[in-house]
Amino acid sequence: MIKSVVLIFTLALIKDQLRDMTNDLNFSKKILKPEEWLKNWLDQHSLKTSQSLLMYSSYWDAYVDDPRLMLIPMEDHLVHRGDGVFEAFKVVGGKIYLMKDHLDRLELSAKALSLSWPFSRERVEKTLQEMVALKKIESGGLRIFLSRGVGLFSANPYDSTATHFHFVLINSKMPAVEKYEKGAKLGRSLIHPKSSPWCEIKSCNYLPNVLMKKESVDRGLDFTVAFDEEGFVTECSTENLILVDENDQLCRPKLARILKGTTMMRAFSLAEKLVASKDLKGILEKNLLEEDVLKAKELMIVGTTWDVLPVTTYEGKNISAGQPGPIAKKLLQLLREDQNS
Numbered sequence: 001m002i003k004s005v006v007l008i009f010t011l012a013l014i015k016d017q018l019r020d021m022t023n024d025l026n027f028s029k030k031i032l033k034p035e036e037w038l039k040n041w042l043d044q045h046s047l048k049t050s051q052s053l054l055m056y057s058s059y060w061d062a063y064v065d066d067p068r069l070m071l072i073p074m075e076d077h078l079v080h081r082g083d084g085v086f087e088a089f090k091v092v093g094g095k096i097y098l099m100k101d102h103l104d105r106l107e108l109s110a111k112a113l114s115l116s117w118p119f120s121r122e123r124v125e126k127t128l129q130e131m132v133a134l135k136k137i138e139s140g141g142l143r144i145f146l147s148r149g150v151g152l153f154s155a156n157p158y159d160s161t162a163t164h165f166h167f168v169l170i171n172s173k174m175p176a177v178e179k180y181e182k183g184a185k186l187g188r189s190l191i192h193p194k195s196s197p198w199c200e201i202k203s204c205n206y207l208p209n210v211l212m213k214k215e216s217v218d219r220g221l222d223f224t225v226a227f228d229e230e231g232f233v234t235e236c237s238t239e240n241l242i243l244v245d246e247n248d249q250l251c252r253p254k255l256a257r258i259l260k261g262t263t264m265m266r267a268f269s270l271a272e273k274l275v276a277s278k279d280l281k282g283i284l285e286k287n288l289l290e291e292d293v294l295k296a297k298e299l300m301i302v303g304t305t306w307d308v309l310p311v312t313t314y315e316g317k318n319i320s321a322g323q324p325g326p327i328a329k330k331l332l333q334l335l336r337e338d339q340n341s
């Protein structure tokens with residue numbers, strides 16, 4: 001009796017081993033248990049280049065400060081369809097600069113894609129402020145992503161169960177002072193810019209912008225600017241372009257072909273002071289051609305990262321004698337004062 005039990009047990013063991021061997025022969029990888037998967041990930045994923053300090057995700061309704069665990073599920077439509085919108089804020093002196101303007105834009109972007117907010121704007125503001133306070137950040141960045149949420153692997157937004165928020169607090173440094181003293185090199189982009197309404201929505205589909213950044217890096221430039229089908233200036237990869245024309249007017253391209261930059265709009269309202277002080281003769285929005293760029297007294301890049309950055313060359317030709325101009329300096333100062341007020 002005992003002998004036959006041992007025999008059955010041994011046979012079962014051999015069968016298991018044979019099955020494992022067959023598995024090993026047929027499949028190149030094994031299926032890890034969840035805890036093995038997690039351990040491998042935690043052991044191998046490098047933290048060295050991470051900028052991320054803290055993440056909030058509505059999936060957990062909690063924070064995590066280990067960048068290795070700041071993850072969005074594969075089945076979220078944000079991941080496999082780019083179905084989501086986002087915002088990039090900057091933190092100055094422990095405060096979120098232009099928070100209202102960024103959240104207004106997030107609302108518009110979300111509305112354009114029929115993405116409902118998982119919770120109220122008041123709660124978003126509170127959470128963002130709490131994140132900054134938790135990590136005691138004086139200067140840095142914040143990103144908000146609003147995703148369609150987990151669902152089937154389809155393009156159908158109705159396949160997702162619920163939208164989700166993901167906020168990330170970032171350790172980003174202020175750009176180097178030398179860049180403002182030297183000015184930026186700008187070129188003409190060969191990338192076709194997004195048309196309306198896509199350019200007006202800060203969606204998680206940034207491929208033309210990514211390719212614009214790539215072309216500027218490939219060409220040894222700081223930025224490239226795209227032109228629309230009619231030859232009008234649109235914007236740079238993730239920045240707006242503004243200029244001072246021959247008549248000392250501060251000009252920005254029409255809003256229908258660009259993202260309505262929070263920095264550009266704020267800079268334009270601050271520039272009223274420069275009209276009052278007669279540094280500028282006026283402020284306007286108009287269609288700008290490449291010849292306007294070439295004739296400009298000053299060209300400036302404006303955006304959350306750079307505030308106001310003077311451009312000193314366009315396609316290798318000097319702008320404002322190859323030196324940062326006075327309006328760029330004054331606008332930058334006004335914006336920095338505004339951030340610290």
Ligand SMILES: Cc1ncc(COP(=O)(O)O)c(C=O)c1O
Nearest residue numbers: 238239240259261262263303304
């Ligand atoms: C395409 C594009 N244009 C312009 C801007 C500048 O906008 P903001 O001043 O709000 O950073 C950004 C940055 O968000 C952008 O992605």
